[in-house]
Amino acid sequence: MPVKTIQVCLTGSRHAETLMRTAVPLARAHNAHLVGVHTIEALVVYPGIAMHIPDQAYGAFNQSQADEAAEIGKIFEDCCRNEDFPHEWRLLRAEAVSAAERIVESARAADLIIMAHADSTSDRFDQRNVQERVIRESGRPVIVVPLDYDGPPVGNRILLGWSNSREAARAAHDVVSVAMPGADVDVVHVGPPVLDELTDFDALAVASMYARHGLKASVTHREAGGSDIAPLLNTAAHETGADMIATGAFGHSRIHDFVVGSVTWSLLRDAELPVLFSG
Numbered sequence: 001m002p003v004k005t006i007q008v009c010l011t012g013s014r015h016a017e018t019l020m021r022t023a024v025p026l027a028r029a030h031n032a033h034l035v036g037v038h039t040i041e042a043l044v045v046y047p048g049i050a051m052h053i054p055d056q057a058y059g060a061f062n063q064s065q066a067d068e069a070a071e072i073g074k075i076f077e078d079c080c081r082n083e084d085f086p087h088e089w090r091l092l093r094a095e096a097v098s099a100a101e102r103i104v105e106s107a108r109a110a111d112l113i114i115m116a117h118a119d120s121t122s123d124r125f126d127q128r129n130v131q132e133r134v135i136r137e138s139g140r141p142v143i144v145v146p147l148d149y150d151g152p153p154v155g156n157r158i159l160l161g162w163s164n165s166r167e168a169a170r171a172a173h174d175v176v177s178v179a180m181p182g183a184d185v186d187v188v189h190v191g192p193p194v195l196d197e198l199t200d201f202d203a204l205a206v207a208s209m210y211a212r213h214g215l216k217a218s219v220t221h222r223e224a225g226g227s228d229i230a231p232l233l234n235t236a237a238h239e240t241g242a243d244m245i246a247t248g249a250f251g252h253s254r255i256h257d258f259v260v261g262s263v264t265w266s267l268l269r270d271a272e273l274p275v276l277f278s279g
Contacts, residue, residue, distance in 0.1 A: 003030045003177050007110035009103055009134070010038045011127050013071045015116040015147055020079040022145050022274060023114045025153035027085045029180060034087040036076040037106055039099040040065050041124055099124065100133040107138040112178065114143045117268065131268055135249050135277045141174040143244070144267075145274045152243045154274050155180040159242040161233045161263075162189045164202045167248025170278035172206050175246045176213050178276060185210050185217045186240050190229050230266030237273055249277035 008023040010016045027034040073089050080087040092102045107113050115131055123130075135142050143154065155178050162168055175185060187210075189203045203219045210217035222232050237245050249264045267275050 001111065001177055003111045004032050005035065005110045006030075006032045006112045006114065007035045007037055007107055008076075008114040009107075009116075009130075010036055010072045010076060011099070011116065011124070011130065012119070012122050013068055013075065014122045015119065015145075016072050016075040017079070018147065018149055019114055019116055019145055020075065021150070022143065022154060024079055024083065026112070026114075026155065026178070027087070028083060029153075029155065031085050032111070034080065034085060035090060035106075035110065036073070036087070037090045037092060037103060038069055038072050039102050039127075040069060040091060040093045041099065099127045100130040103130060104134055104137045107134055107140050107142075110140055112143065113138060113140050114145065116145050117147050117271075119147055132250075135264070135279050139279070141171075141178075141276055141278045142249075143178075143274050143276050144271070146272060149274065151273065154178070154244040155183060157184045157186070157240065157242045157244075158276075159186045159188055159233065159237045159240060159245050160206070161229070161245065161247035162187050162203050162206060163191075163248070165248055167250070167278060169248075171246045171248045171276065172209070174276060174278045176210070176215070178244075178246075179213075179215055181214060183215050185215050186236070186242065187217060187219045188222055188233065188236050189219065190222045190232060228266055229263045230270060233263075233267070234270070234272060242273060244274045244276060245271065246276040246278070249279045 006023060006027050008019050010019060023034060069091055076089055092106060094102055113134060115134065118131060131144055158175055158179060160172055160175055179185065187203050187207050189200060207217035207219050222236060233245055264277065
């Protein structure tokens, strides 16, 4: 399915321009409707806590929210001003729910979501772990962009981290929607050494699928040196000159991820390139 609606989640002004440098070329290439989303935080007062909040405090809080929203909205409009694709600025009020819930609700109508890495120094409390929530709950592919990333536009050379799983299959087909015409796709299968390449039928079948879409695909194997696959994918992406990594996300339960670890969490934390996550 072609990408015709892209939602870029501009949670703060600090990384808004970085996200727009990824979102605008994608919207331009696909002539997609670009939706910029920012949430206004609600000032929650818990009834069990006996305290008085002066009107000045409410006013200052609301004004600070309005000022940041105006700054982010200006960045969005400035980046889209000279473009031909349609664009839309949405200011969502969190009210009694979290920013993550509002973003998830809005994301379900989009073909693709673009977000920034978590930033513990600037993210609001109600935005913590918003990337995980959107990946797990929106049902949409999510590109997460490193903070202050200044690399090339995504979609011309993509590295797919492949495994024979539902999530990886989702990622493989989401790549077709995002990839530029004639793009290179490196299907990287991480696992034990393969003595006969023809025995890895599933990865070869994915490469053949890409070829039928006009993409140039290759299949390679990488032997995992430890339990964490994320550094290996990062290294392979740099060696092949990839502009984006694509992978299935959160293929196990939260308990498994907490005890054993998760490739998804490692990439969310340490990836040096934009990563397309499909859950």
